Amino acid sequence: MGQHIQLSLLSLLIALIIAIPLAIWATSHHRFANFLLQLTGIFQTIPSLALLGLLIPFVGIGNAPAIIALVIYALLPIFQNTYVGLSEIDPSYEEAANAFGMSRLQKLLRVELPIAMPVIISGVRTAMVLIIGTATLAALIGAGGLGTLILLGIDRNDPALTLLGAIAAALLAMIFSWGLLWLQRVKLKTTLVTLGVLLLGVLGVYGYQAVVKPPMTVTIAGKLGSEPDILINMYAQLIKADNPKAEVVLKPNFGQTSFLFNALKSNQIDLYPEFTGTVLESLTKPTAADKKAAQTNSYPVAKRLLASQGLTMTPPMAYNNTYAVVVTKKFAQANHITTISDLAKVANKLKAGFDLEFIDRQDGYKGLQSTYGLSFAVKSLDASLRYTALHQGTINITDGYSTDSQIRQYNLVALKDDQHLFPTYQGAPLMKTEFADEHPAIVKQLNRLAGKISETDMQEMNYEVNVQKKAPASVARAYLTKHGLLKEARS
Missing domain, CATH: 1.10.3720.10 (MetI-like)
Known part of the structure; x- marks a missing residue:
């Protein structure tokens, strides 16, 4: 207000x-x-x-x-x-x-x-x-x-x-x-x-x-959705656990990727959660060799390309929050669909609703066309409305992420990417290299999340926020406490 x-x-x-x-x-x-x-x-x-x-x-x-x-x-x-x-x-x-x-x-x-x-x-x-x-x-x-x-x-x-x-x-x-x-x-x-x-x-x-600013202020922003909200609260709690006097400002639901990336480069924010796949597809210009290397391990390639822009990405978490093509279980069973390739036999039945970013990405609808040879009618839907439309039957196929709580909530099916279209999306804090050099203690705390959080963990936390209406801060604290991260940070 x-x-x-x-x-x-x-x-x-x-x-x-x-x-x-x-x-x-x-x-x-x-x-x-x-x-x-x-x-x-x-x-x-x-x-x-x-x-x-x-x-x-x-x-x-x-x-x-x-x-x-x-x-x-x-x-x-x-x-x-x-x-x-x-x-x-x-x-x-x-x-x-x-x-x-x-x-x-x-x-x-x-x-x-x-x-x-x-x-x-x-x-x-x-x-x-x-x-x-x-x-x-x-x-x-x-x-x-x-x-x-x-x-x-x-x-x-x-x-x-x-x-x-x-x-x-x-x-x-x-x-x-x-x-x-x-x-x-x-x-x-x-x-x-x-x-x-x-x-x-x-x-x-x-x-x-x-x-008038506090002695040390760290501004952390997140994209739209429960998952970025949970992650930025984790970042804040880890930073505060190590330095209780630090002033951490959270800016949840900050907007699309381009907004956050521009805000980071213009020093309006200090860090935000980003994913290796997004770095390679939208924020940098990898060569063919880079893309081939990224198929094995996307993080080193993303880190190197970001470094050329004066940016640093810490080691990623364990889960792969990649894109998914999602249908209802009823539709999948009725048409005997388990993979994205199977969609070719029901292309004339498909009523798709994708968000604008997915429609315009090479690892999105354009990739479905070129890699899978699929072509069907597509409506653009806001990301927050697509699952509701799928559940209500307005559409019968949409895009999503592998950790989305709605997949569990609405009993949906994420089809297998059998042609390996979607790159690996491992998440980690993205910041300017200058900020990382000036605040090694913060980087050390954030690195505690490296290799942590499985896809099951993240989907469950998203479910707690979106469906059970728990506060992202309390969900984040519960995970950190359960896995000893806050306790170890205070010692």
Whole structure:
């Protein structure tokens, strides 16, 4: 909630600083007013996800692209209402102000703005509600906010979490709308003072967070889902066990692979759990020889290629969280399917729902086409919705990971990859080499997970979080305690 309020208020205040002076200027330059109205209107038509994606290459991820996008969406209602409110003032008031010998500034502050204020505040209210609603998407790019609860609820198939985030955002919009309605009824001076206090408060919080930091802060992020959430809690608990004074900041559900990788390279985070297969397929450019060597052991190849980018990956855990092609047990038995190759005989029956990343990867649907010669209709589905769609019968085949709890939960079958399309996906913390060199104690603690956690262990932990609704932190602690890792770390 605090993150959501900070993002929303700062975005609104920046939009006010841009739009209101621009609208005041436009009242004296009418031929530019229509152009500015059309321009701000065009901004409104840009899909929010597309806008965030366009901003990431220029400003990275986190708060910056979220604030820029929110400001862009807030400009139209504020600019439009301010311009209309000032343009439609009865000319007799202007004449009276001139008769009293008021200067341009005096006339603006004492006559025009007070008369136009109800219309201006109405636009600000519209912008505020728009900002609070759109700010839920900030969670997709690591900026936090109430959208984190919504995404978490979708990912875990937990309607309560989704409703919690949605209702909280709606209530927040109502509260701020009521506050702005109150400003609409008070004097201009009170309105300006209130906005000034809000501006100083928001800037003060951001300034404090930027300047005052604990002696040592480690920021750990994770991708969407229960498994990364469990792993980052393990990392945090191991680090804290060795150094209780260390400040560990967790950023769960940070987004897709590209978001985390860019955040790591731009020093917005210090480390995150990554997999050797993803390194070789998406983050580096291995040669044919590298790919052949990776079939035997992917970690040394991934480590060497990452080193050329100034990155370090610690020794991996035991389990192989590779891609899987998943069907229901009923469908597999009815069609006598046990391997991916068997799908060729029922290709005309297949209704696939894959996530966008799998559709676009060579070790995904493209690989199914080239390696297995398969071709069938595919719909793109968000990763968090694909198992629900499979269980409900909307689709009859989807992609997944070998450790997904839903395979157990819904009694599904992961088909055997008999042509060895999917590379090995062994997980380990990924960080900058510079960070690893500066914090050998942290690396030592994280290395304690090397060779630990089997596929059965990971699937069971995912099941506890997704189905039994246990907290990722408690599940992580239970595993570390059971295997003596926390106890040994304290000694």
